[in-house]
Amino acid sequence: MQDINLGPLGETEFTKLCLQVDLTIQKSQMDRTGWDFLVEFPWKPDNLSPQDILPAPLECKIQVKSTNEQRKRESITLSNLHRLIKAKIPAFYCFIEFDGKPEPQAIYLVHVGKEIIEKTLKRIRELENKENGYQLNKHTLDITYGDADRLVDITGQSLKHEIEKHIPEGMEKYIENKNQLLKTLGFENGRYEGTFTLASDDPIRDILDLSLGICKELDIDNSIIHDKRFGILSKTPYIERDGGILSLKVKPLEAELKFKEYKFSPGISFPANLYISPFNEFIPEERIKIRVESRFFEFIIESNQNINFSIRSYAEGSSLKELKNFLQVMTILEKSSSPIIVEMKSEIPTSYPILSFSLEDLPQSLFDPSIFNDPAYNWSKVHELAEMAIEICRKMDIPENEVLINIEELIRSFRTSGNIQLLYQALSGNVESVNLLFSVEPPGYQQGAKAAIIFFVTFYIGNYIIGCCLALIGSLSILGEQPSLTGEKFLRGRQFIGTDKTILIKEKESIDLGLNELKEELQNEELAFIHIKS
Known part of the structure; x- marks a missing residue:
C-alpha cells in the first residue's frame, strides 16, 4: 500500500457506498471548492401526500479524506472550511482509514455543525488583525473525529443513516437553522462596540440623562464603531466620523x-x-x-x-x-x-x-392658581369637579376608566355648562338647592303654584357626550326680583351616552319621545308645564 494513492482509492470506496443505497453523486471537477462530492438522496415516498407538496429530498456536500494513520485528526485549510460552513446545504467530512490495507478498515463521518462553524468563524476573526490573515489557504484548523463519528459498519446503509441523523427535520428547516447560526454565533454579547466623544462639559451627567430618558439625544464630537464577534473587534471600523447625534432606546x-x-x-x-x-x-x-x-x-x-x-x-x-x-x-x-x-x-x-x-x-409654584387660568380654581376645587364627574359616570353606568380627559377639559365642562351641575344634582337627589331663574316670566306664571319644567340637558365629559331628559318639579316664586322655580323633586327620563358626537342628532326623535314620556308621567298632577331645550 506504500505506492498507492489513497485519495482516489478513498473516493472510489465512497462512491461504492453511495451506489449501494441509490444515492446520486456528482464529483467536483477541481478540489478548490472545499468538497469532493455532492450527494443527492432520492425522493422519499409518501402515499398520503400529493407529490407537489412533498418536502425536498436531502442533499449534502462531502469532503473525503483517506489515511493510513489512526491519529483521528486532520488539518483542514481555513479556505476549505470557510466554503463548507457557508454552504447553505449540510456538509460533512468523511474520513476513511485504510491502515495499510487495500480495503477501508473504518469510516468516520463528521458533520460540519455548530462546533466546527463556531471554531472556524472565530479563527477567521482572530486572523483578521494579523498580517496576511486574509490568506485563509495558508492557515489550518484541526478537525478531530472519534468513536461517536464512526459508522457502525462499512456499508452504504450506515453512511445513509448517519447523514439522515443530522438532518432530522428536512432540508428547509436545516437551512433555516444553519443560516441562524451563521448570523448569531459570536454576537451573543452584542454586535458592535464603539467609542465616542460627547460635546459636553459634563459627559457623565449627560449620558446618565440620556439613558434615563430625561433627554432624547446628545451631540457627538466624533465616534468610532467596530464590528465585534467573539469579543474581537474588526480591523477596519464599521463607522468612523466626526459629529453626529447619539440616542438610546430606553426600556423602563x-x-x-x-x-x-x-x-x-x-x-x-x-x-x-x-x-x-x-x-x-x-x-x-x-x-x-x-x-x-x-x-x-x-x-x-x-x-x-x-x-x-x-x-x-x-x-x-x-x-x-x-x-x-x-x-x-x-x-x-x-x-x-x-x-x-x-x-x-x-x-x-x-x-x-x-x-x-x-x-x-x-415649591409654591405647584399651588399657584394661575395654572388653571381662573382664580376661582385651586387643586381642591378641581378635585371636587372630578368627584362630581365620577359620580355622574357611576350613576349612568359609564366606565370611568374609559373616559379620557385632562384638567382643562374637566374645568371647561363645568365652566361652560350648568347642565352638568343640574344632572349631578338630579342623580344625587340634591334638589333643595336647585333654583331655576327665568329671564322672562313664562306663560301661565303664577307665584306659589306647582309647576314642572321638562328639559333636555347635554354636555361633554372628556371623550363622552351625555344627554338626559329631566323634569324638575317645584314651586314658582320670585327670587331676587326674577321669576324662578324652586326645586322639590327631579324625575329622570331617557338618557343618551356615547363617544360619537352625532349621537344627539341621530337620536332626535328619541329625545322628543323622552320629553313627552316625562310629561305623560306627570299628567295626572295639577302642574303647570314649562318646556326648555338646552
Missing part, C-alpha cells in the same frame, strides 16, 4: 407609585415606569441616580437622597379615574401641613430596595 421597568398621607393609610396608586441606567456600574457611586415617572408625576432620585419632583398637570390620555387620583394627591399636598409619604415598588434587582421617601418643602 414596570413600577407602582403610591402616595400616602400617613404611614398606615391605604394610599393612592399610579402605574409608573422605573428607569435604571445601564451605566451605573461604570460611574462613581455618588453620581448614580434613577428616574420614576407616571403620567402625572416624575421623580429623579440621586444617591445622596436629593429628590427632584415635578408634575405634569395637563398630561394627555389619562382616564377620569386616574385624573381624579392625581387631583386627590395634589389636594392633600395643598392642604396638609405634614410631608406626604411616597412609596415606589417594582420587580427590580435586589440591590435596589423598595423606595420610600417623604415630600416636603415643595
